[in-house]
Amino acid sequence: MKISFKVNDKDYSLDVEPNIRLVDILRDRLNLTGTKEGCGEGECGTCTVIMDKYAVHSCLVLASQVDGTEIITVEGLQKEGQLDKLQEEFIKRGAIQCGFCTPGMLMSAKALFMKKPNPTVEEIKHEMAGNMCRCTGYEKITEGVQDAAESN
Numbered sequence: 001m002k003i004s005f006k007v008n009d010k011d012y013s014l015d016v017e018p019n020i021r022l023v024d025i026l027r028d029r030l031n032l033t034g035t036k037e038g039c040g041e042g043e044c045g046t047c048t049v050i051m052d053k054y055a056v057h058s059c060l061v062l063a064s065q066v067d068g069t070e071i072i073t074v075e076g077l078q079k080e081g082q083l084d085k086l087q088e089e090f091i092k093r094g095a096i097q098c099g100f101c102t103p104g105m106l107m108s109a110k111a112l113f114m115k116k117p118n119p120t121v122e123e124i125k126h127e128m129a130g131n132m133c134r135c136t137g138y139e140k141i142t143e144g145v146q147d148a149a150e151s152n
Ligand code: FES
Pocket: 036, 037, 038, 039, 040, 041, 042, 043, 044, 045, 046, 047, 048, 057, 058, 059, 060
């Protein structure tokens, strides 16, 4: 099937198998390897991207659902070489160890900010409950998102 969609402000038209997943389209067809695959079952959140302003697990989205949408991946966060505030605060807070979960964390937080620029700590924790991290214990991640929210 043919699908047309936008990723990080760029238009794409691709011929794809209908059952290919968004995570595979991004990584294998568009070479946007910032989006990671962990569980492949919608449990870990490493594959999170923003689709039409909502955070989605790209391992659970099929090609047919992608047609006509607008996607933002972690590569789309920086603008003209300038990191997004969230990325800067994650670095400052040391909210990254292995970094495998980080793209998904950033995209969930970015989707939250699109709905609510100044979320409470509880709202941050609630929104990011679907993103697992085995390294940082979550405190630094939550603090990094809080710091970015304060500067919104
Ligand atoms: S790889 Fe998609 S949720 Fe784990």
